[in-house]
Amino acid sequence: MPKTSPSPSTLRVAVxxxxxxxxxxxxxxxxxxxRKKPFEDQxxxxxxxxxxxxxxxxxxxxxxxxxxxxxxxxxEQLMTFDDPARDVLGRVxxxxxxxxxxxxxxxxxxxxxxxxxxxxxxxKLPPLAYDHEHIAKVAIQRLRSKLEYTNIAWxxxxxxxxxxxxxxxxxxxxxxxxxxxxxRKKIQALALLKDTGRRRTGATNRPALLYEFKQRxxxxxxxx
Amino acid sequence: MPKTSPSPSTLRVAVxxxxxxxxxxxxxxxxxxxRKKPFEDQxxxxxxxxxxxxxxxxxxxxxxxxxxxxxxxxxEQLMTFDDPARDVLGRVxxxxxxxxxxxxxxxxxxxxxxxxxxxxxxxKLPPLAYDHEHIAKVAIQRLRSKLEYTNIAWxxxxxxxxxxxxxxxxxxxxxxxxxxxxxRKKIQALALLKDTGRRRTGATNRPALLYEFKQRxxxxxxxx
DNA sequence: TCAAAAGTGTTCCTGTTACACCCATGA
DNA sequence: TCATGGGTGTAACAGGAACACTTTTGA
Numbered sequence: 001m002p003k004t005s006p007s008p009s010t011l012r013v014a015v016x017x018x019x020x021x022x023x024x025x026x027x028x029x030x031x032x033x034x035r036k037k038p039f040e041d042q043x044x045x046x047x048x049x050x051x052x053x054x055x056x057x058x059x060x061x062x063x064x065x066x067x068x069x070x071x072x073x074x075x076e077q078l079m080t081f082d083d084p085a086r087d088v089l090g091r092v093x094x095x096x097x098x099x100x101x102x103x104x105x106x107x108x109x110x111x112x113x114x115x116x117x118x119x120x121x122x123x124k125l126p127p128l129a130y131d132h133e134h135i136a137k138v139a140i141q142r143l144r145s146k147l148e149y150t151n152i153a154w155x156x157x158x159x160x161x162x163x164x165x166x167x168x169x170x171x172x173x174x175x176x177x178x179x180x181x182x183x184r185k186k187i188q189a190l191a192l193l194k195d196t197g198r199r200r201t202g203a204t205n206r207p208a209l210l211y212e213f214k215q216r217x218x219x220x221x222x223x224x
Numbered sequence: 225m226p227k228t229s230p231s232p233s234t235l236r237v238a239v240x241x242x243x244x245x246x247x248x249x250x251x252x253x254x255x256x257x258x259r260k261k262p263f264e265d266q267x268x269x270x271x272x273x274x275x276x277x278x279x280x281x282x283x284x285x286x287x288x289x290x291x292x293x294x295x296x297x298x299x300e301q302l303m304t305f306d307d308p309a310r311d312v313l314g315r316v317x318x319x320x321x322x323x324x325x326x327x328x329x330x331x332x333x334x335x336x337x338x339x340x341x342x343x344x345x346x347x348k349l350p351p352l353a354y355d356h357e358h359i360a361k362v363a364i365q366r367l368r369s370k371l372e373y374t375n376i377a378w379x380x381x382x383x384x385x386x387x388x389x390x391x392x393x394x395x396x397x398x399x400x401x402x403x404x405x406x407x408r409k410k411i412q413a414l415a416l417l418k419d420t421g422r423r424r425t426g427a428t429n430r431p432a433l434l435y436e437f438k439q440r441x442x443x444x445x446x447x448x
Numbered sequence: 449t450c451a452a453a454a455g456t457g458t459t460c461c462t463g464t465t466a467c468a469c470c471c472a473t474g475a
Numbered sequence: 476t477c478a479t480g481g482g483t484g485t486a487a488c489a490g491g492a493a494c495a496c497t498t499t500t501g502a
Contacts, residue, residue: 011276013235013317052235052315056306080304080319082280091276093237093319095304164454181456182492205453206499224491388481405483406465413463429480430472 014087014094015060016047016132018078018139019070021103021119022156022172027143028103028119029136032067034129035115038088043120044129045136047094056095068117069109073099074155074218076146078139086131094130098139100155100173123175147173148224151192154213162200162208163187174224190221238311238318239284240271240356242302242363243294245327245343246380246396251367252327252343253360256291258353259339262312267344268353269360271318280319292341293333297323298379298442300370302363310355318354322363324379324397347399371397372448375416378437386424386432387411398448414445 019030031043046067050059057075065071075097082093103119110117120126122140125133146152153169167183187193194214199207243254255267270291274283281299289295299321306317327343334341344350346364349357370376377393391407411417418438423431 011237011274013237050235050317053308055308056304056317077303079301080280082319084277084279093274093280095306095317162454179492179494180454181494184455185457186491201500203453204451204501206455208454386481403466404481405467408482409484410464425473427480428474428478430482432481 010090012090012092013050013056014047014092015050015056015063016045016081016094016096016135017060017064017075018045018096018098018135019064019068019073020098020100020122020139020143020173022100022169023103023119025168025172026121026123027140027172027175028121029125029139030068030070030108030117031120031126031128032110032117033115035113039129041115042129043126044132045096046117049092050095057097060095060097067110067114069107070101073101075099078135078142081131081135083131094135096135096139098143100143100152102156102158104158144174149220149222151219151221154216160196160198160210160212162210164208166211186223190223192219192221234315236314236316237274237280238271238316239274239280239287240269240305240318240320240359241284241288241299242269242320242322242359243288243292243297244322244324244346244363244367244397246324246393247327247343249392249396250345250347251364251396251399252345253349253363254292254294254332254341255344255350255352256334256341257339259337263353265339266353267350268356269320270341273316274319281321284319284321291334291338293331294325297325299323302359302366305355305359307355318359320359320363322367324367324376326380326382328382368398373444373446375443375445378440384420384422384434384436386434388432390435410447414447416443416445 021028030046032046034040034042034044046064048059048063050056054062060075061071061073064073076099078096078098080093080095084091086092086094108117122136125136128136147170153166153173156169157166163184166187167178167180171177192214193211196210196212198210200210201207245252254270256270258264258266258268270288272283272287274280278286284299285295285297288297300323302320302322304317304319308315310316310318332341346360349360352360371394377390377397380393381390387408390411391402391404394407395401416438417435420434420436422434424434425431
């Protein structure tokens with residue numbers, strides 16, 4: 001066989017990461033802008049090829065850090081996308097992950113292979129490369145449904161926060177408004193928060209009580 | 225590089241299928257018995273290597289038919305399993321699928337590569353090859369949760385069935401008993417069944433009315 | 449004193465649970 | 476006539492949804 005022949009299988013495995021945050025009251029997702037053809041200038045989820053001895057989750061974390069600067073993220077597996085035509089450059093199946101993270105104190109930076117990295121509101125996404133429109137739809141749907149039976153929303157918040165801030169996260173992700181009194185009733189019934197005694201002052205209105213989580217870990221709940 | 229160097233990637237992609245049924249009032253799963261070392265005599269889900277131009281779902285169907293004789297199954301993607309140590313023979317990541325099917329009128333047969341194929345009650349599984357114990361746990365959990373918000377249970381029933389038969393399916397999968405009156409109330413509230421006017425006669429008790437589905441397709445419901 | 453967001457209870461309605469007896473059949 | 480599983484209704488309760496006003500602060 002000539003040395004130019006490809007490996008017996010041309011099938012490759014990639015990982016992609018759909019990283020969400022809530023910022024300015026909107027659900028946003030982290031995208032990088034491609035530099036090389038044929039996707040020049042298009043946006044995509046951070047992603048890359050799986051290496052031999054790493055898990056897909058490790059690969060997603062490695063690639064996420066390299067391409068965006070984001071680290072220390074709790075990723076959940078979303079789904080595996082395997083349309084043979086999803087990448088014009090060859091057969092690549094992609095194991096996609098997703099996460100919800102805080103965007104404050106976050107320094108984004110990418111490599112010279114990409115033009116840019118930034119948050120995009122999910123309601124105004126640019127055209128995406130590969131089958132990433134599809135991945136985006138599935139990820140958003142999954143994030144919403146996860147919101148209803150876990151405390152995943154809380155991973156987006158800083159240590160101290162007001163109940164209104166918590167509610168804003170839910171409203172942004174679910175894309176609908178919630179009743180303030182009912183929301184507070186439910187949250188307080190869960191008894192997972194503790195009052196810090198401190199208040200958010202400075203605004204031209206009554207200061208909000210600040211809360212924190214009794215423990216900061218994933219919990220299955222029943223909210224909506 | 226010397227020409228003896230292996231292909232750039234030794235990573236392979238497999239698919240596995242966890243096929244469930246309810247039989248004798250028990251949730252059962254379809255397993256094949258391995259013949260070749262190092263898994264001689266151990267049981268495993270039907271599975272095999274993904275080919276270049278097929279989707280993972282197509283592969284799962286192809287392999288399921290070849291290894292068990294089962295066909296015409298509506299498969300759902302379960303999860304991708306990627307522990308680098310999950311297969312002692314090399315790095316293989318597996319995209320697992322699952323389904324719930326009727327077991328009546330089903331002729332199981334496998335190939336000479338396997339010793340046997342049969343249904344196993346999920347409560348009394350034999351030792352499984354690879355990481356299939358893990359896949360089994362995840363699949364059963366997913367099947368249960370799917371049961372609570374879809375009509376997936378119905379895919380296990382023949383054209384005509386009694387309400388008690390339907391209830392038995394739910395009880396077998398959820399592994400708990402349900403109240404007969406409440407169960408019937410919920411089912412009838414969904415208005416997805418129609419009375420065929422026929423009855424199940426022959427038993428030494430009052431004959432049950434037989435029902436069928438108005439339409440036989442997947443529906444999102446809210447049962448439990 | 450005004451604007452802005454924080455904070456707080458009650459009523460109604462719906463859906464869930466628990467529970468016991470009669471009915472129709474074949475042996 | 477008996478054993479077996481089929482079939483039916485109601486009451487109590489819990490959780491969810493709708494809804495409006497007072498409080499506290501900074502400007």
